[in-house]
Amino acid sequence: MSTAGFNSQNGTGTGTGTGQTYTNGPSQNPVALQQLPGVNYGMTHQSTYNPMQAKAPAPPGPGLYPSGPYQPAPPVSSYQPGPPLTSYPSAPGQSLLSRPQMGGPPPHTPPQSASPSPGPRLLPAQATPPPPAVSSSSYYQNPQQPMAPAWQYNTAPPPMGPPASMSAPPRGPVANHMNPAASLAATAPPPSSAAYSTAPPPHMSQSATQPPGPGMPPTSLHGYTQTGTAPPPMNPIAPHAYQPGRPAYGPPPTGPPPTMKPAPPPTGPTMANATPPPPKADGAVAGNGPQASNSYNHVDNKMAGLTQPGPPGRHLGHYPSLPPGYQNTSAPHATSNIHPAMQAATQPYTRAPQPYQQMPGGPGPAQLSSSLAAMSLQSSTPEALRVVNLVQERNLLPPNAIPAPTPCLTQDLQKINCSPEVFRCTLTSIPQTQSLLNKAKMPLGLLLHPFKDLSQLPVVTSSTIVRCRSCRTYINPFVSFLDQRRWKCNLCFRVNDVPEEFMYNPVSRSYGEPHKRPEVQNATIEFIAPSEYMLRPPQPAVYLFVLDVSHNAVETGYLNVFCQSLLENINALPGDSRTKVGFITFDSTIHFYNLQEGLSQPQMLIVSDIEDIFLPTPDSLLVNLNECKELVQDLLKSLPTLFEKTMETQSALGSALQAAFKLLSPTGGRLSVFQTQLPNLGVGALQSREDPNQRASAKDIQHLSPATDFYKKLALDCSGQQVAVDLFLLSSQYCDLASLGCISRYSAGSVYYYPSYHHQYSPAQVERFQKDLKRYFTRKIGFEAVMRIRCTKGLSIHTFHGNFFVRSTDLLSLPNVNPDAGFAVQMSIEENLDDMQIVSFQAALLYTSSKGERRIRVHTLCLPVVNSLSDIFAGADVQAISGLLACMAVDRSVTASLSDARDAMTNAAVDSLSSYRQFVLTIQQPGLLAPACLRLFPLYILALLKQKAFRTGTSTRLDDRVFAMCQLKYQPLVYSMLMIHPALYRVDDLTDEGALNINERTIPQPAVHQLTVEKLCREGAFLMDCGTVMYLWIGRNCHPNFLTQVLGVPNYAAVPENLYLLPELDTAESQRTRAFVGWLRDQKPFFPSLHVIRDESQLKASFMQNMIEDRTESALSYYEFLLHLQQQISK
């Protein structure tokens, strides 16, 4: 693993990494602070549809997500996606999409290191002050103040101006990675040079082939329009009208490539010379080039998170694996007008998405590639807008997984675009104006999985990370080169110099091909920050485990599983020679363990004064894992028996957390808490708030927000010290997850929940816990991370979803980042995107690897801009929309009420389909009409209404509900979708027809069935994949062959009640079934438990509750729901 990069001190820019500067200029990011009327339904920003304002905001309360006493702090406010929701005035008929006009200037001037860019377009932006409105209706009591003092970080942020990243995080490389010069520059008024520590190239061409004009020159980018003309507006009328129009956006005609940019430097011949550099060890310098500091180390498999090391030849990202044709031919299209960067990029990427196809831990590629294959460009065009009468056309589910829609970009752009598994937008065609967006009545937002395990990841070590001097965007495949010496930022349009070093392409070992650098050819790339970017070594990997050892905990038997699992995986904990570990146990007192080297055995130190917690021997509680491994192992072996006989029932969790925080504060790190009951002693003590008798009858659901702000406050303290808290809740009773969950939510941790965990009575839970722990101990981890999301000027990000702390308007503080975390953001269109054909989004995640490297992972997504409603609808991504709506509805449930959230979700479907009917369809016909791309929207909305998080009328336990809400907020979309709409397969008749073959295993691919009992039959066996749980339902008359060959039982009656494992029988049927189940599991980073159920099983109800299309006592059937929508729409 390379150590390059952090031996040195003081860095600079990276820190900038994600952020130094403010992204998109002041007017771009009013974000949460400002609360512009995001996706209002009104026609304008000051949407008329904004009664919200008038309505008093929901009482802040220490909401799970939003609010709380900390509310005033804008950063937190970003957790308050709530306001938008709350702001909805009336209960029924509300939509999630409208947001209150919060008014009020951003709390502080967005760090504006940006200087006015040369382009006229930029000027207006700068000149345009953020909307003035004073925050009369603001939810944030003092929007002027970025952070509430109570949990302000130690380091006082610069008063204003400077890039947010400079003030945050408070310590560690994140804070320090700026070199002094950069810092000065950043604070200096002429922001253009802010933080740009790299000296400009000694000489630069002054001859612009094209003056830095406003926005993109019509023909400049990627030319997905022909001959430089803007795409003809679609005729919003006849449905057929789009078809003529669409092709303009689609794949380029076979004729001459569309004009890309004025004068691309001829580059043909050099491309022919491109030879893949030999794979280098991490950190190795690429060699003989003029710029020795350039090295392209590729993926280190560890970092890439994969367990199986890739062949060395693949290390260089894509380069070594360039198709031979690429290397041998002279630049294809070299004579065309297409931007050379684009051309070059397209070649090696004919299967660009492939690198992302592999799911962690398992064979997945084949499956995904099949779905990707379906994403041909053409597929989205006419089909997306095919009119579907939902009431008539009932069987809408495609037999296989639904691929993400492909944006209407040229093939060249599309091939190089970011994988939808990493970066996805609810609308793959961005409306030109907010009023168009308002008219479409669909939410605009991004869904991200930024730290996803990738099988291939280009990693670049370079002393110069090229970024826009104005907005700090990382150079990416969607910038344009005006000539060899200048590139134009695709986010703010500033024209930047190409640094001298960037002129050398170590891939081709040639000079003068900046457009062929990996940075310009990969929409996902990782940089190892140059050494001078750090003031001090990044933090080591530090793991502290806090374990409940009360009587209740011992009863569950979890401790044994935990200790065993950690013993097995202790050498696989990510880290290096600096890795530290520590343990704290607690019941009514706090127990520390002295593991100092030299001791003959671990020494337990009990602190009973839980009111004023202190560390008995601060220096020997967190120890170097390598040096003290034996003591650690001794402790793990003895812990399970240590408390065997305890009768202590009290739980001082709050004090234990405070102690842990003290212990970790000096370094930062990961705090893993295992809790089995409601904390009932000392600070943070909670009382049961759930009345089981009220579950089914209550009109609305209470207690979705925390009972105390203790956990949130502590989480914010943790965040400030780069400590993330992961919560494992194993319990049989109510634990108030709504309160406890805050500890993870605001510290960027994860929550794991094992209801009714018991080592004897719930073997499926035990298995899941074991598998989850293994993944948890061994998965990749990033420390002291920050993530910033930038977007093209004119677009504005607001309201974030996930687990993090919003440090400034667009900077998320992530003390830890893990590969299983997802994020979502909502956006609005602040300025018309009139003269743009495409826009871009860039997420930059700066983190410290477990090996102590400072790294920056950058994802850039490019999408077309359209100006007609039909195009907007054609590009709708129904899964992304549903996922984002789910996040919004969670917030709404907490800040307003569950019924409010439910109404809003229904209205989202009504509104968008109404808009479609009103503005897109011209030939009015009876029925409930939807464009094909949205045909599943009503089904998903109904599924959400019946999802554990939002359903009513059933006896959903409060913690179960809250946990479902947490999952919807922080899981990557692909897993959320399974929670929302599980996949149902018939598995008693699996065949090899159409099967995948992965690693010489044959994986059957049964079709997905509708979720209705009509699809079940007594003769069959059906597998339902709900994400974290799977059910295998056995029909009463199930074919004997399945029972004997797969379940190993003679008949139906012999199927055991608690069966959670499929026996490994040596039959073709057994192998097929196990292969299929294993394959489904392999695609998830967590371990779904499997329950084999019969009609008599207790769990049958859980299985049946997922039959979304069926009517229940309290919920409409799908058909009834459609009629309801139809009625609403025709009103």
Ligand SMILES: [Zn+2]
């Ligand atoms: Zn820029």
